[in-house]
Amino acid sequence: MNDTFEQFRLSGKLPSPSGVGMRILKLTQSDDFSTEEIGQAIMADSALTGRLLKLANSAQSGSVRQITTVAEATTRLGISTVRNLALGLSLISENRAGSCDAFDYDRYWATSLARAVAAQVLATQMRVGVPAEMYILGLLSEVGLLALASVYPERFSEHIPDVKGGSPADIAALERKLFEIDHHTVAACMLEEWGLPENFQGAVKKYEYLELGPRAELSSQIEILRAADLLAEMLIADEFTTAARWRSFDKEMRWLAQASELEDEAFFALCRSIVGEWREWGQVLHIPTQKPADFENLEEEAVKAERRGLDETAPRPRHKLEEDPTGKANVVEPEAAGDGGGTHILIVDDDPLSLKVLERHLVRAGYRISTAKDGNEALEVVLHSSPQMVIADWMMPGMNGIELCSALRRIESGRKIYFLLVTGENEDENVVRAFDAGVDDYLHKPLNPKILLARVKGGKRIIDLQRQVEKDQQVQRRHVAELQLLTRKLRTAALTDALTGLPNRRYAMRRLSQVWESTQRTGNPLSIIMIDIDHFKSVNDEHGHDAGDVVLKETAKAMRDAMREEEDICRIGGEEFLIICVNTDQDGARIAAERIRKRIESNLIKWGKFHRPVTLSLGISQKIDGMETYDELLKESDQAVYLAKASGRNQVRSIDEIPMSERQTG
Amino acid sequence: MSRDEQRENAPILDLDVIASLRELGGEDDPGLLLELVGLFLTDAPTYVSEIVTGFEGSDLARVQRASHTLKSSSANMGAMGLSGLARTIEGVAKTADMELLRELQGELQAVYQETAEALSGLQQ
Numbered sequence: 001m002n003d004t005f006e007q008f009r010l011s012g013k014l015p016s017p018s019g020v021g022m023r024i025l026k027l028t029q030s031d032d033f034s035t036e037e038i039g040q041a042i043m044a045d046s047a048l049t050g051r052l053l054k055l056a057n058s059a060q061s062g063s064v065r066q067i068t069t070v071a072e073a074t075t076r077l078g079i080s081t082v083r084n085l086a087l088g089l090s091l092i093s094e095n096r097a098g099s100c101d102a103f104d105y106d107r108y109w110a111t112s113l114a115r116a117v118a119a120q121v122l123a124t125q126m127r128v129g130v131p132a133e134m135y136i137l138g139l140l141s142e143v144g145l146l147a148l149a150s151v152y153p154e155r156f157s158e159h160i161p162d163v164k165g166g167s168p169a170d171i172a173a174l175e176r177k178l179f180e181i182d183h184h185t186v187a188a189c190m191l192e193e194w195g196l197p198e199n200f201q202g203a204v205k206k207y208e209y210l211e212l213g214p215r216a217e218l219s220s221q222i223e224i225l226r227a228a229d230l231l232a233e234m235l236i237a238d239e240f241t242t243a244a245r246w247r248s249f250d251k252e253m254r255w256l257a258q259a260s261e262l263e264d265e266a267f268f269a270l271c272r273s274i275v276g277e278w279r280e281w282g283q284v285l286h287i288p289t290q291k292p293a294d295f296e297n298l299e300e301e302a303v304k305a306e307r308r309g310l311d312e313t314a315p316r317p318r319h320k321l322e323e324d325p326t327g328k329a330n331v332v333e334p335e336a337a338g339d340g341g342g343t344h345i346l347i348v349d350d351d352p353l354s355l356k357v358l359e360r361h362l363v364r365a366g367y368r369i370s371t372a373k374d375g376n377e378a379l380e381v382v383l384h385s386s387p388q389m390v391i392a393d394w395m396m397p398g399m400n401g402i403e404l405c406s407a408l409r410r411i412e413s414g415r416k417i418y419f420l421l422v423t424g425e426n427e428d429e430n431v432v433r434a435f436d437a438g439v440d441d442y443l444h445k446p447l448n449p450k451i452l453l454a455r456v457k458g459g460k461r462i463i464d465l466q467r468q469v470e471k472d473q474q475v476q477r478r479h480v481a482e483l484q485l486l487t488r489k490l491r492t493a494a495l496t497d498a499l500t501g502l503p504n505r506r507y508a509m510r511r512l513s514q515v516w517e518s519t520q521r522t523g524n525p526l527s528i529i530m531i532d533i534d535h536f537k538s539v540n541d542e543h544g545h546d547a548g549d550v551v552l553k554e555t556a557k558a559m560r561d562a563m564r565e566e567e568d569i570c571r572i573g574g575e576e577f578l579i580i581c582v583n584t585d586q587d588g589a590r591i592a593a594e595r596i597r598k599r600i601e602s603n604l605i606k607w608g609k610f611h612r613p614v615t616l617s618l619g620i621s622q623k624i625d626g627m628e629t630y631d632e633l634l635k636e637s638d639q640a641v642y643l644a645k646a647s648g649r650n651q652v653r654s655i656d657e658i659p660m661s662e663r664q665t666g
Numbered sequence: 667m668s669r670d671e672q673r674e675n676a677p678i679l680d681l682d683v684i685a686s687l688r689e690l691g692g693e694d695d696p697g698l699l700l701e702l703v704g705l706f707l708t709d710a711p712t713y714v715s716e717i718v719t720g721f722e723g724s725d726l727a728r729v730q731r732a733s734h735t736l737k738s739s740s741a742n743m744g745a746m747g748l749s750g751l752a753r754t755i756e757g758v759a760k761t762a763d764m765e766l767l768r769e770l771q772g773e774l775q776a777v778y779q780e781t782a783e784a785l786s787g788l789q790q
Contacts, residue, residue, distance in 0.1 A: 351739045353739045397731065
C-alpha cells in the first residue's frame with residue numbers, strides 16, 4: 001500500500017463508513033463471517049435497509065418480483081454486492097458535511113449520486129458488469145477528493161482556485177505536489193482497504209484520462225464509468241458553466257448516443273430515466289439535486305452562457321440546489337455561516353406558523369433544517385435522513401412530543417439524537433416525565449429567540465463531542481482490526497517459507513506430528529515423500545545464488561501444481577522438500593512421486609544462462625506397525641532418497657528396496 | 667394585577683414582535699412577515715372553530731388542544747390579546763367550568779376578528 005496513504009489512514013481523518021458500515025467491513029474482513037451476520041448488521045439500521053432494498057430493486061433487471069427483505073437481496077445480488085452497497089450508502093450519511101470550507105459537499109454528493117445512477121442505468125442498458133456494483137463504483141470513484149479535503153482541509157481550500165479548468169493530468173500533478181498523492185490513488189487505496197472488487201481500483205485510477213471521441217464505446221466498466229461521469233457533470237452544470245463547456249457537452253452527448261447504439265430518441269429517453277432516478281435518489285438520501293438543463297438543446301445553453309458573459313476567473317459560489325418540493329421533509333440549506341455549522345435539526349410542530357418562525361431563526365444561525373408536522377412524519381424523516389437534533393412540540397395531535405421521544409429512543413438511529421422538547425409554561429411537573437422518556441433538554445413557550453439559540457448551541461456542543469468520541473472509537477476499532485490482521489499475517493509468516501511461499505519446516509513437523517497422532521488412532525495408512533533437487537549445489541556454484549533461488553521457486557511452483565488435495569508439500573531445508581500423503585499407502589505415494597518426477601524433468605527453467613529442467617531424487621517411506629515416532633518415518637525416507645541418488649538420480653525409490661540389514665535404525 | 671387583568675390590558679398586536687419578525691426575514695426574505703400573516707389567517711380560524719365545536723360537543727380535550735395551539739401560534743405573531751385569551755380558555759377547559767367557558771368562547775370570536783383586522787392591515 002502507498003506510504004502517503006498509510007499516513008492519511010493513521011491521521012484518522014479519512015472519510016469512513018458509519019457504525020453499521022464499519023461493522024459490516026469488520027465482519028467481512030474476518031475469516032468466518034456468515035451471511036446472516038451481515039444481514040443482521042444491516043437490518044439494525046432501518047434507514048440503510050430501506051435504501052438498500054430500493055437499490056436492490058432498481059438494480060435488478062428483468063425480474064418482476066419485488067425484493068422485500070435483506071435476506072432476499074442477499075440471495076439475488078450476492079453477499080458481496082449487498083455488502084458493498086451497505087458500505088457505500090453508509091459512507092454518504094457519515095460524510096454529508098465536513099471541515100473543509102471550500103469543498104462543496106452538497107455538490108460533491110449530488111455529482112457522485114448522478115454518476116452512480118448513470119453508471120447503473122448504462123450498465124444495465126449495455127449489459128456490462130453488474131448494475132448494482134456499477135452504482136457503487138460511480139458513487140465512490142471520486143472519493144479521493146473527499147479524502148484530500150478531509151485530511152488537508154486548509155491546504156485543499158487554498159488551492160481549489162488553482163485547479164479550475166485544469167486537465168485531469170494537471171490536477172493530479174498539482175495534487176501530487178501538494179499532498180504527495182493524487183485523488184485517483186487515494187480513491188484506489190480506499191477501495192482496496194474497504195475490500196471492494198479489485199477491478200474497481202484500476203477503473204478509478206484511469207477513467208478520468210479516458211478520452212471521449214467519435215469512436216467512443218460503452219463496452220467495458222471503465223468506459224461506462226467515464227460516460228457516467230460526463231452525464232453527471234452535465235446534470236450538475238449550472239449558470240456558472242461556460243459556453244465552451246456546454247458546446248463540448250453537446251458534442252460528447254452525440255458520441256455517447258452513437259456508442260450506445262440507440263436511436264437519438266431512445267438515448268434521450270435513457271438520459272431522462274437517469275435524471276428521474278437521480279432526483280428520486282436525491283430525495284431518499286436527502287442530497288439536493290436540481291432540474292438539469294435540457295440535454296436535447298445544449299446549444300441553447302451555450303448561447304445563454306455567452307449572453308451572461310461569464311467571468312471564468314470568478315469563484316463559484318457555494319452550491320445551492322433545491323430539494324424536490326414534493327419531498328415531504330424539506331431541507332433548507334444554511335444561508336449564512338453562524339453557530340450552526342450545518343448541524344442537521346428536525347423541528348416538529350403541528351402549527352405551521354410556529355414551525356416557520358422556528359425554522360427561520362435556526363436557518364439564520366446556520367443550521368440545516370428539516371420540518372415535520374407531526375410525530376409520525378418526524379419518525380419518517382429520522383429514518384430517511386438521520387438528523388442530529390430534534391426540537392419537538394409537546395402537544396401535538398396523534399403522537400405527542402414525549403411519545404415521539406420514546407419512540408426514537410427505541411430505534412438504533414434515534415438513540416443518539418439530541419432531543420429538545422418544547423413545553424408550555426406551567427408544566428414543570430411534567431418535565432420530569434419528559435426526562436424519563438429520554439428528553440435531553442426542554443424549552444418554555446413562548447420561545448425567546450435568544451434562549452432558543454443558546455439552548456440549541458448547548459445541544460450542538462454535545463453532538464460535536466459525541467461525534468468526536470465516535471470518531472476516536474472508530475480509529476481505535478480500526479487499529480484493533482489492523483492488529484488482528486497483523487497477528488494473523490505474522491502467524492502465517494512464521495509457518496511459511498518466504499522464498500517459495502510453501503509451508504516451512506516448522507509447519508511440516510507440526511503437521512506430521514498431528515497426522516501421526518490421528519493415524520495412531522484410526523489405523524489409516526500414512527506415507528511421506530522426501531525430495532531433493534539433483535545437483536542443486538552446482539546450480540548455485542555455476543550460476544550464482546539468484547539462479548539457485550529461481551530454480552527453487554520454479555520447482556516449488558511446478559510441484560505444487562502437480563499436487564493433489566490430500567498431499568501436503570513443504571520446504572524443509574535448502575533444496576529439500578517433504579510431501580505428507582495422508583490416507584495413502586506406499587504404492588499410492590509412489591504414483592504421486594512419479595507424477596511429480598516427470599513433471600519436473602520436463603519443466604524447462606530459464607534464467608540468465610541457466611536454461612534446462614532440473615531433476616529430483618525422491619524417497620518414499622510408509623508408517624508401519626512398530627514405528628514409535630515419526631522420526632523413524634523421516635529417517636527411512638531419507639535413506640530412500642540416498643538410494644535414489646546413489647542409483648543415478650532422477651528416480652523414485654522406497655525404503656522397501658533396501659534390505660533390512662542395510663537399513664540404518666534408531 | 668391578576669392574569670385576567672393582564673389579559674384585558676394586553677395589546678391586540680404587539681408591534682415589537684411584528685418588528686422582530688420583519689427583522690428576522692431581513693434582506694434575504696423580505697416577504698417573511700407577510701407569509702407568516704398569511705399562515706396565521708389560514709390556520710387560526712381553524713383553531714377558533716375547533717374550540718367552538720369542542721365546546722358545543724362538550725369535548726373539553728379538544729378545546730384544550732386547540733386553545734393550546736392557538737396560544738402559541740398567536741404569541742408568535744405578537745397577537746397577545748388572542749394568545750392570553752387562548753391561555754385562559756385552556757386553563758378553564760381543565761376545570762370544566764362550562765359557564766365561564768361559554769362566556770370566553772363568545773369573547774374569542776370578537777378578539778380573533780380584531781386581531782385578524784389588525785394583521786390584515788399589515789398586508790396593505
